[in-house]
Amino acid sequence: MTMPRGPEDSADVLARLGRSWTWLLGPAVATLVPGVLMLVWPDATLHVLAVLIGLYLLATGAFRFVAVFAREGHERLPGLLVAVLFVLAGVLCLRNPLQTIAALSLIVGAVWLVSGVLTLYTALALRDLPHRGVLAAAGVLGIVAGIVVLALPAESAHALTRLLGLWLVLLGLTEAAVALAWRAALRRTHPTGPGAAPTAPA
Secondary structure, three states: OOOOOOHHHHHHHHHHHHHOHHHHHHHHHHHHHHHHHHHHOOOOOHHHHHHHHHHHHHHHHHHHHHHHOOOOHHHHHHHHHHHHHHHHHHHHHHOHHHOOHHHHHHHHHHHHHHHHHHHHHHHHHOOOOOOHHHHHHHHHHHHHHHHHHHHOOOOOHHHHHHHHHHHHHHHHHHHHHHHHHHHHHHHHHOOOOOOOOOOOOO
16 A cells, blocks of 8 residues: 655655756746747737746746755755745736836846845855856846846836846856756766755755
8 A cells, every 4th residue: 555645755856856957957948938039029018028927937936946945954045035036926927907017127127136136145155055156146147137127127018028038038048057057066976876966056
């Protein structure tokens, strides 16, 4: 008779999944796809823009939530805060009353700024984190993206689409670099097979 899986078993499964470099590549794909769509389709309506941004935020939040389980208990708070922030912002973007240019700029800019600060904090605080410089660069880029979007509000959906599309592509490429750096670290730590690395990136 098969015994039901307990909470610890489920947490172990999520932890192994979160340590996988392919799972870390998920947020990069979720960021790059809407970014490319915005750049090649800058005349999208504000409703379409809000849906794309909302889905990007929800997907990224889900990926980051699972990645939290790959870290030690006391190191999970920054990653959990980022995941919750992305999910809440995604829900706000998908709500019809908030689909205005100013609201989208405010939501996305705030998310990027806060997540960038928390990512940079993680890179500086966890000294045993492989490729801390790559993660720190991702945090700095998020901070800069958030400041630019908040300080230079677009006056039209067309301008906002190009601005957000550009930053999404840059952030997606940076997140892909983090995932590839993590793959290299896993291969050095476990050259003969998969396993848990000492500390997973945010």
